[in-house]
Amino acid sequence: xxxxxxxxxxxxxxxxxxxxxxxxxxxxxxxxxxxxxxxxxxxxxxxxxxxxxxxxxxxxxxxxxxxxxxxxxxxxxxxxxxxxxxxxxxxxxxxxxxxxxxxxxxxxxxxxxxxxxxxxxxxxxxxxxxxxxxxxxxxxxxxxxxxxxxxxxxxxxxxxxxxxxxxxxxxxxxxxxxxxxxxxxxxxxxxxxxxxxxxxxxxxxxxxxxxxxxxxxxxxxxxxxxxxxxxxxxxxxxxxxxxxxxxxxxxxxxxxxxxxxxxxxxxxxxxxxxxxxxxxxxxxxxxxx
Numbered sequence: 001x002x003x004x005x006x007x008x009x010x011x012x013x014x015x016x017x018x019x020x021x022x023x024x025x026x027x028x029x030x031x032x033x034x035x036x037x038x039x040x041x042x043x044x045x046x047x048x049x050x051x052x053x054x055x056x057x058x059x060x061x062x063x064x065x066x067x068x069x070x071x072x073x074x075x076x077x078x079x080x081x082x083x084x085x086x087x088x089x090x091x092x093x094x095x096x097x098x099x100x101x102x103x104x105x106x107x108x109x110x111x112x113x114x115x116x117x118x119x120x121x122x123x124x125x126x127x128x129x130x131x132x133x134x135x136x137x138x139x140x141x142x143x144x145x146x147x148x149x150x151x152x153x154x155x156x157x158x159x160x161x162x163x164x165x166x167x168x169x170x171x172x173x174x175x176x177x178x179x180x181x182x183x184x185x186x187x188x189x190x191x192x193x194x195x196x197x198x199x200x201x202x203x204x205x206x207x208x209x210x211x212x213x214x215x216x217x218x219x220x221x222x223x224x225x226x227x228x229x230x231x232x233x234x235x236x237x238x239x240x241x242x243x244x245x246x247x248x249x250x251x252x253x254x255x256x257x258x259x260x261x262x263x264x265x266x267x268x269x270x271x272x273x274x275x276x277x278x279x280x281x282x283x284x285x286x287x288x289x
Contacts, residue, residue, distance in 0.1 A: 010071040011036040023097050026066050037071040041078025055079045060086035097121040110153035119144050130200055131207035136170045143168035158183050172202030188219045210234040223248040239263040239272055252286030
């Protein structure tokens with residue numbers, strides 16, 4: 001039996017705007033964050049109406065931090081539900097924490113070389129399955145790792161970020177290589193490949209977890225573009241595609257067409273089986289009074 005989980009991030013805080021790490025600091029929402037929380041509720045309401053779901057039949061769970069509680073209260077209000085009728089971890093246990101130090105060299109052309117060191121804490125309430133042969137038991141974990149990245153500015157024909165991350169991972173180790181790039185064939189046509197390779201080891205077992213994909217974008221005019229994306233994830237053996245068209249037919253008024261599908265590549269006979277497919281058409285028009 002499948003189950004759908006709707007995950008909502010808290011709204012914006014002043015520390016988000018400043019780029020500061022909040023962790024367990026109890027920072028409240030700012031005005032924009034409260035507006036975002038109301039919008040989240042409206043989006044959920046539309047999804048529930050589309051899927052025939054009774055919003056009052058679901059369980060609502062929030063972090064005990066004030067920014068998350070306020071987001072939940074505003075979200076439930078938009079759903080016309082009692083704002084405070086939800087669950088939280090009132091024991092206020094630390095679930096995650098990250099301490100980061102970084103060194104950056106930035107050139108005048110916006111190219112950046114960075115070295116970052118991290119110290120993480122994670123509380124796993126349930127075992128975490130990373131790969132068929134690697135399962136991390138529930139518990140609390142502290143681990144450290146280092147990341148080095150090279151970022152090439154968009155003025156280059158080949159731009160993007162390449163990074164290497166290595167160190168501890170829960171009670172094992174992980175080495176990661178990621179590439180998120182863009183190559184511009186012309187001013188209108190560009191290809192954006194993305195690659196993530198993760199070598200994970202724990203308790204004598206090892207696995208390579210891969211995620212690859214590429215997006216192609218063609219800009220017809222400054223107000224119209226089409227793009228196509230294909231992605232593959234080895235951990236779920238899934239293949240997905242996405243096609244998107246956007247046209248701003250007049251300032252403030254837009255037409256969107258989005259097509260997506262997903263396939264299970266472990267199907268019999270080597271032929272991927274369709275798992276989901278969807279198409280969304282959205283239009284908005286700005287009326288000037």
